[in-house]
Amino acid sequence: xxxxxxxxxxxxxxxxxxxxxxxxxxxxSIPFQIFERDASVSFRAQGYRLRLSSEGLDAIESVLSxxxxxxxxxxxGKTSGAGGGFTTLDALTGSPPPAETxxxxxxxxxxxxxxxxxxxxxxxxxxxxxxxxxxxxxxxINWSHRVTSYELTPSGVRAVFADGSKSIEGEMLxxxxxxxxxxxxxxxxxxxxxxDTGARGIHGQAPSTAFQGLGEGVWQVRDTSRSQGHVFIxxxxxxxxxxxxxxxxxxxxxxxxxxxxxxxDDYSMIGAPAASIAQELTANWHARLRxxxxxxxxxxxxxWKITCSTPTGVPQWTNEPRVTVIGDAAHSMTPAGGIxxxxxxxxxxxxxxxxxxxxxxxxxVTEAYEREMRGYASEAVRASYGFAKRQFGISIDENSxxx
Numbered sequence: 575x576x577x578x579x580x581x582x583x584x585x586x587x588x589x590x591x592x593x594x595x596x597x598x599x600x601x602x603s604i605p606f607q608i609f610e611r612d613a614s615v616s617f618r619a620q621g622y623r624l625r626l627s628s629e630g631l632d633a634i635e636s637v638l639s640x641x642x643x644x645x646x647x648x649x650x651g652k653t654s655g656a657g658g659g660f661t662t663l664d665a666l667t668g669s670p671p672p673a674e675t676x677x678x679x680x681x682x683x684x685x686x687x688x689x690x691x692x693x694x695x696x697x698x699x700x701x702x703x704x705x706x707x708x709x710x711x712x713x714x715i716n717w718s719h720r721v722t723s724y725e726l727t728p729s730g731v732r733a734v735f736a737d738g739s740k741s742i743e744g745e746m747l748x749x750x751x752x753x754x755x756x757x758x759x760x761x762x763x764x765x766x767x768x769x770d771t772g773a774r775g776i777h778g779q780a781p782s783t784a785f786q787g788l789g790e791g792v793w794q795v796r797d798t799s800r801s802q803g804h805v806f807i808x809x810x811x812x813x814x815x816x817x818x819x820x821x822x823x824x825x826x827x828x829x830x831x832x833x834x835x836x837x838x839d840d841y842s843m844i845g846a847p848a849a850s851i852a853q854e855l856t857a858n859w860h861a862r863l864r865x866x867x868x869x870x871x872x873x874x875x876x877x878w879k880i881t882c883s884t885p886t887g888v889p890q891w892t893n894e895p896r897v898t899v900i901g902d903a904a905h906s907m908t909p910a911g912g913i914x915x916x917x918x919x920x921x922x923x924x925x926x927x928x929x930x931x932x933x934x935x936x937x938x939v940t941e942a943y944e945r946e947m948r949g950y951a952s953e954a955v956r957a958s959y960g961f962a963k964r965q966f967g968i969s970i971d972e973n974s975x976x977x
Contacts, residue, residue, distance in 0.1 A: 580934050582607045584733050584744035586721035587751030588615075590700070591901030591918040593707035595748060598637050598926020600710055604934045608711065609733055609741065611720035611751070615708065623697045623810055623824050625792075626650065628690040630916030633923035646706050651812040652694040654790055660688070660808070665797035668787075668860030688792055688912075695792050697810050699824070700915075721749070722756040724897060731896045733757075745935035746896040748925065753881055753977060755903035762891040766883070766899070768906040770975045771968040772831030773880040774841065775909070776852045782821040784865035785811045795863060797855075803830025803967060805855050809866070825866055826909065827852055828880065830967040841877040849875035881906045881977055885959040885970060887952025898940040900925060905951045908968075910961030917954040921947055 583599060585592045588610035599606045626634075635643045664671045688695045708715075720736040724747050733741040749757025753768040790813045797805040809825035827834070834855070837847050849872040856867045883906045900921040907914035925943045932939060962968055 580605060581730055581743055581745045583929070583935065584609070584731065584741055584747040586733060586747065586749045586755070586757050587901075587903070588612070588708070588715055589750060589752060589901060589918075590703055590707060590915060591922045592748070592750035593704060593711060594634065594637055594919050594922035595750065595900065595926050596711045596714070597642075597707060598922065598930060601637075601639065602926075602930035602933070604929060606714055607741070607744065608715045609719035609721050609735070610715055610717055611736075613718050615704070623651075623699050624703060624915045625688060625810070625912035626690055626696045626698065627912070627916040630919050631690055631696060633916075633919045636923050637919075637926055642706070642709070646698075646703075649702050649706065650696050650698045651810065652692065652696055653792060653810055653812050654694060660794040661791050662794045662796060663863075665795050665805070665856070665859045665863060666799060668862035671796070695810065697812075721751060723760050724757060726894075726896060746898075746940065749897070749899040749903045750901050752902045753906045755899060757897065758899045758903040761894050761897045761899060762889065765889040765891045766904065767889075768881050768883055768902075768977050769970045770977050771880045771882055771908065771962065771966065771970055772975075773829060773962075773966040773968050774831075774834040774836070775826060775828040775878050775880060776834060776848045777824065777826050777874070777876045777878060778849065778852055778867070778870045779822040779824045779874040780866050780870045781819045782811075782815045782823050783817065783819050784869040785809070785823050786816050787862035787865065789816075795859075797859065800833065803833045805829045805833055806965070807866070822871060822874075827855070828909070828966055829855075834877070836877045841879055844876040845873050846875075848877050879977070880908050880962065880966060880968070882908050882959050882962065882968075882970060883955050884972070885956065887955050888948045890948070893941045893944060895937050895940055896935070898925070898943060900947075904947065905955050907955055907958035908962035908966070910958055910965050913954045913958045913961075917951050920950060 582605040585608045588608050596606055690696050721733045722736050723734045725732050727743055730743040730745055731747045732743055733747055749755045758766045788811050790811050792810050795807045807825045807827045815821040836843055849870055853867045888905050901918035928939050928943055
């Protein structure tokens with residue numbers, strides 16, 4: 575990074591959106607400092623494989639150098655699938671269910687397209703994505719620094735940490751620390767809300783050989799036999815790795831509210847408690863599917879809560895010129911359709927471009943960013959909620975419980 579007398583851009587959180595923003599600043603020689611609550615990059619599990627949309631890929635490509643994007647692209651998996659969407663299977667029969675119809679007996683609309691480039695579904699693990707985005711930013715990451723709020727100064731802003739200490743003065747602060755963001759709550763005056771949908775899920779992994787009964791494709795497996803609610807999994811089976819037992823594929827399980835319950839309601843638990851519940855729920859599934867759970871890597875199993883921002887979209891708040899938010903801090907989404915991560919990287923690319931054009935902070939940058947972000951992100955939140963309402967059986971409004 576070039577020597578400069580400008581104060582740094584402060585970034586709260588070292589997740590995907592924060593790190594991609596940092597890549598923009600790095601390329602533009604704009605100083606920055608990242609503050610992350612975790613003690614290291616390996617402090618906690620990195621989550622499920624992410625599907626990248628055309629918009630998400632375009633945003634990432636616009637930020638990274640040609641050589642770095644090529645490295646990113648080479649790391650991504652490219653999966654062929656029937657019709658560009660999910661192939662749905664009945665969990666008990668292992669076969670596609672009868673064609674569904676709408677209430678007027680007309681065939682339902684085809685599922686959303688999952689392809690983004692070259693007619694393929696493009697995916698990458700969250701851990702790989704984070705590692706690639708972090709490259710070159712390591713000297714500017716301050717680990718074990720949890721940002722809880724901020725204070726404005728006559729010529730900048732300081733981040734306030736959980737222990738009461740404060741950061742150096744920065745030109746602006748970007749909150750990218752996820753759904754529990756204190757920066758988002760403060761800057762929006764509490765208008766940014768994240769709702770607990772009540773639905774829960776489990777992430778799991780198994781050797782790629784366990785997926786041979788499925789074969790290449792993007793698969794959605796549904797179990798509608800339970801009176802208390804549906805259970806389903808989604809997995810992306812890539813070509814080329816199914817005969818290599820050293821490679822693991824992931825799956826994510828979701829359910830209607832009340833079906834998946836962590837012991838003592840502790841959804842931070844990982845390993846055996848989550849694995850045993852997943853195995854119990856799938857014990858009567860078809861033999862084609864059971865290896866995904868019988869052979870699972872127990873230590874990698876983890877619970878997760880399904881949350882969502884205000885279903886009508888990103889709310890309005892009075893702009894604070896020196897503070898703004900990106901990613902889940904601005905708009906939490908359900909996992910339906912894999913929309914959340916793609917919207918987050920669009921935030922990073924947009925804000926990074928606006929700052930790059932000005933050579934750093936300038937009055938009006940956050941207002942311009944929020945105006946454009948609010949448009950595409952609100953559309954994404956509405957789509958994410960709509961998919962999840964049909965898939966998870968959730969329903970939330972302004973009176974629902976927040977996290």
